[in-house]
Amino acid sequence: MIIRDYDRIIQQTEKWISSQKIDLSRGHKCFSVARKIAKLLGASFSKDHCLFGVWAPEIDEREVESQSFRLELFRPLDRIDFRSPEQNVRFYKEMIPMVKCGSFYWALLDHVTGGTKDKAGDFYQFSYEERGERKVIYDPLATSLPYGVFSPAEVYNWNALGEKRNDKNYFENLKKRFDCGDAVKIKAPANLLQIHPGTASKEGTIEGLTRIYRRISEKIKAHKALEPFEMNFVEYDGIQLMPIEPIIEHENKEPFWRMEASTRGKEIIVNLRAPDMTNWGYDIVISGMAGVNPVILGSKRPDEMVELIEVLHNFPVKPIKVILDVVYGHSDNQGLKALNRNFFTGSNMYGQDMNFRHPMVRSILLEMQRRKGNFGIDGLRVDGAQDFKYYDEEKQQLLHDDAYLQLMSDVIQEVCGIEYSPWMIFEDGRPWPQQDWELTSSYRSVIEKQPEIYQWGPLTFAHNTPFLYTFWATRWWRVREIMEMGNRWITGCSNHDTLRRGSQVDPEEKINNQLGKTLPDIIKNAYDNSAEKIITYALMPGIPMDFINASMRGPWSFVRNTDDIYGVKVVSEEKAFLDWRVPRENFEKNSYFTEIKSFGIKDYNELYRTLEVLEKAVKLTDYDLSKIVDILNDMIPVASKWTIERLKAFAKAWMNDVHFYCKIHHYAPLLKAETCEFHQILRRFRRERSWLMNNLREEETYGYLHPTRGSVIYYGLRVSPENKEKFIVLAHMEGKSKIVSLEDLPINDLDFKKFEIFLASPGLETMENLQKIHLKNGDGMILCYNNNPS
Numbered sequence: 108m109i110i111r112d113y114d115r116i117i118q119q120t121e122k123w124i125s126s127q128k129i130d131l132s133r134g135h136k137c138f139s140v141a142r143k144i145a146k147l148l149g150a151s152f153s154k155d156h157c158l159f160g161v162w163a164p165e166i167d168e169r170e171v172e173s174q175s176f177r178l179e180l181f182r183p184l185d186r187i188d189f190r191s192p193e194q195n196v197r198f199y200k201e202m203i204p205m206v207k208c209g210s211f212y213w214a215l216l217d218h219v220t221g222g223t224k225d226k227a228g229d230f231y232q233f234s235y236e237e238r239g240e241r242k243v244i245y246d247p248l249a250t251s252l253p254y255g256v257f258s259p260a261e262v263y264n265w266n267a268l269g270e271k272r273n274d275k276n277y278f279e280n281l282k283k284r285f286d287c288g289d290a291v292k293i294k295a296p297a298n299l300l301q302i303h304p305g306t307a308s309k310e311g312t313i314e315g316l317t318r319i320y321r322r323i324s325e326k327i328k329a330h331k332a333l334e335p336f337e338m339n340f341v342e343y344d345g346i347q348l349m350p351i352e353p354i355i356e357h358e359n360k361e362p363f364w365r366m367e368a369s370t371r372g373k374e375i376i377v378n379l380r381a382p383d384m385t386n387w388g389y390d391i392v393i394s395g396m397a398g399v400n401p402v403i404l405g406s407k408r409p410d411e412m413v414e415l416i417e418v419l420h421n422f423p424v425k426p427i428k429v430i431l432d433v434v435y436g437h438s439d440n441q442g443l444k445a446l447n448r449n450f451f452t453g454s455n456m457y458g459q460d461m462n463f464r465h466p467m468v469r470s471i472l473l474e475m476q477r478r479k480g481n482f483g484i485d486g487l488r489v490d491g492a493q494d495f496k497y498y499d500e501e502k503q504q505l506l507h508d509d510a511y512l513q514l515m516s517d518v519i520q521e522v523c524g525i526e527y528s529p530w531m532i533f534e535d536g537r538p539w540p541q542q543d544w545e546l547t548s549s550y551r552s553v554i555e556k557q558p559e560i561y562q563w564g565p566l567t568f569a570h571n572t573p574f575l576y577t578f579w580a581t582r583w584w585r586v587r588e589i590m591e592m593g594n595r596w597i598t599g600c601s602n603h604d605t606l607r608r609g610s611q612v613d614p615e616e617k618i619n620n621q622l623g624k625t626l627p628d629i630i631k632n633a634y635d636n637s638a639e640k641i642i643t644y645a646l647m648p649g650i651p652m653d654f655i656n657a658s659m660r661g662p663w664s665f666v667r668n669t670d671d672i673y674g675v676k677v678v679s680e681e682k683a684f685l686d687w688r689v690p691r692e693n694f695e696k697n698s699y700f701t702e703i704k705s706f707g708i709k710d711y712n713e714l715y716r717t718l719e720v721l722e723k724a725v726k727l728t729d730y731d732l733s734k735i736v737d738i739l740n741d742m743i744p745v746a747s748k749w750t751i752e753r754l755k756a757f758a759k760a761w762m763n764d765v766h767f768y769c770k771i772h773h774y775a776p777l778l779k780a781e782t783c784e785f786h787q788i789l790r791r792f793r794r795e796r797s798w799l800m801n802n803l804r805e806e807e808t809y810g811y812l813h814p815t816r817g818s819v820i821y822y823g824l825r826v827s828p829e830n831k832e833k834f835i836v837l838a839h840m841e842g843k844s845k846i847v848s849l850e851d852l853p854i855n856d857l858d859f860k861k862f863e864i865f866l867a868s869p870g871l872e873t874m875e876n877l878q879k880i881h882l883k884n885g886d887g888m889i890l891c892y893n894n895n896p897s
Contacts, residue, residue, distance in 0.1 A: 132209025564596030
């Protein structure tokens with residue numbers, strides 16, 4: 108075991124500090140200095156040494172004795188099996204003094220082990236003594252957190268990870284194709300597939316997703332046919348992963364890293380448990396954002412993320428870009444336990460507002476983004492950009508921090524020696540959550556300041572419900588905006604927000620029963636709809652996006668099993684999920700809702716009644732858990748009486764069961780090959796015609812047939828810039844079946860006889876040389892101009 112000379116550590120650290128060309132004590136005052144300091148913070152590992160640095164202003168603020176500040180270093184003495192659900196491991200623990208410089212603490216150490224794919228590195232955290240008790244500070248800039256944000260971080264050998272990447276050619280080709288002397292700017296993809304890593308594979312991990320794409324890649328190279336399930340993953344220019352950041356943890360459970368005992372001297376035994384949170388991804392604590400949520404890393408190693416990117420960058424025919432969805436606009440309240448108070452300005456509907464105006468906070472957040480991007484990603488989608496706000500004392504009003512959004516766009520990544528600027532998407536619906544936001548939002552607030560970026564458009568951001576009657580008629584004004592100025596919008600109706608909101612709609616609303624015979628069929632046909640896809644992919648400008656759960660015709664919901672305070676309230680709002688997503692026969696299957704059934708609720712009607720009573724009890728009691736328990740015991744008798752703890756356990760059981768129920772592999776056998784193939788061809792059609800991303804020009808047109816008379820039929824004409832291609836697009840969006848003739852379309856100066864079917868949705872009927880096209884809800888077609896018809 109290494110015997111360290113602490114005096115020597117202090118001396119070499121002080122020597123390093125004096126060699127720096129920046130004043131390491133000024134970061135909290137000067138933003139330009141703070142940006143440089145932020146790059147040094149955390150654990151910077153090299154083969155010769157490791158620099159540890161942390162910003163800890165709370166020491167001075169709380170008048171704590173700074174001499175007590177320590178770097179706690181844990182070296183594993185036993186092999187750590189990162190796939191084990193639980194294990195006891197011996198560690199050698201050191202308490203190493205750090206050098207104070209302003210509100211920063213530093214230590215430069217030799218003989219530190221950096222983690223790799225096959226070997227654990229040293230673990231670390233910081234601490235100080237206050238009133239006889241040691242208080243822990245976690246590293247907000249950690250890049251490897253196998254046991255979550257509230258456990259010591261792992262020192263990781265990022266240089267070794269970068270050296271062995273097998274997608275180096277991808278980055279070198281970027282430089283060759285777009286070299287202009289400055290950092291390469293990643294171009295926008297033609298279309299996107301949104302993916303939730305926790306439900307996109309049987310394993311619910313990044314490596315599970317890698318397995319799917321690797322198998323598809325091998326099949327394509329071998330010219331083998333794809334299964335319907337696999338078709339839904341291909342013909343995309345990019346995938347957008349829902350947040351992969353470390354998330355909130357269980358509030359009343361044993362920690363995942365628990366020190367059991369000291370054996371002798373500095374040796375300790377630590378009980379390690381694999382993190383087991385389920386979450387949709389957006390409940391984050393900001394700390395650890397440079398790393399990956401360990402729950403979705405089957406191996407618990409950062410290499411797993413790089414391996415997915417490698418497979419996608421080396422995908423046959425054309426590389427697939429990787430876009431990450433990042434959440435910096437707010438933190439869950441658990442963030443207060445992970446970060447010092449300078450990071451926050453106060454509470455909001457999600458938890459805490461971030462203190463973007465503080466130079467050091469601003470710099471650390473941007474540094475988190477930079478380190479995360481160095482996994483080798485191609486773009487970022489910024490969640491809730493309208494939440495990046497600050498209060499201007501002089502103007503006495505709340506302002507949007509557009510300067511910070513610009514800084515996010517300006518972050519430069521470096522992978523394999525190539526500097527590049529990622530493609531950026533901002534979700535910004537300002538003035539949301541103002542009451543009239545759906546009417547007043549332009550969805551262009553960021554675009555107008557940064558013309559190269561993209562935003563979520565009005566059919567993507569809003570709480571869209573395309574299974575309600577008149578949806579496509581009443582939303583026409585937004586469709587018109589997309590046609591005329593949507594070239595910088597992400598389009599499409601299916602995403603994590605719209606699918607979740609759809610499952611919460613009261614079944615007594617005006618449901619479009621032309622979409623199916625049952626509610627589950629109706630919602631599946633609404634969000635995986637051939638007519639909507641034809642309009643999105645063949646007529647609308649911008650970038651179409653699909654959601655894999657919708658394409659797989661599977662369910663999706665709000666998932667979070669860690670909320671001890673509001674978990675019951677969240678579940679009380681989910682009764683409609685049973686109506687929309689859980690047919691009785693599914694509930695009765697042994698593999699589904701196993702934890703709920705363990706409560707003795709084994710009958711579908713009994714579960715429905717429980718959620719029905721729970722919903723009313725929450726509203727009636729203003730969420731008083733003790734009163735809710737009394738109501739349940741009176742109205743829902745079960746084998747064991749309801750208690751507050753049992754009710755909370757029921758809420759977590761629901762979340763766990765729904766998370767499993769939403770895994771898309773369950774629904775692969777039910778997919779129709781002809782529909783999956785049609786949508787795949789439609790995506791290829793879009794990818795081969797980049798000009799479709801542009802706004803409609805004067806010679807192009809769009810509209811809907813009116814009077815509607817019970818059917819909403821969209822149509823349009825797209826013409827390539829060189830006039831080489833002309834396409835008529837026709838789609839039945841809602842209502843009863845209708846027979847349409849091309850002659851009915853109010854498009855001037857077209858010889859309809861020269862158009863022929865290019866692509867039609869499965870089952871669409873045409874008669875008498877396109878004079879009678881029998882369209883039912885969800886049908887659509889693309890017709891191409893043939894200058895020499897036979």
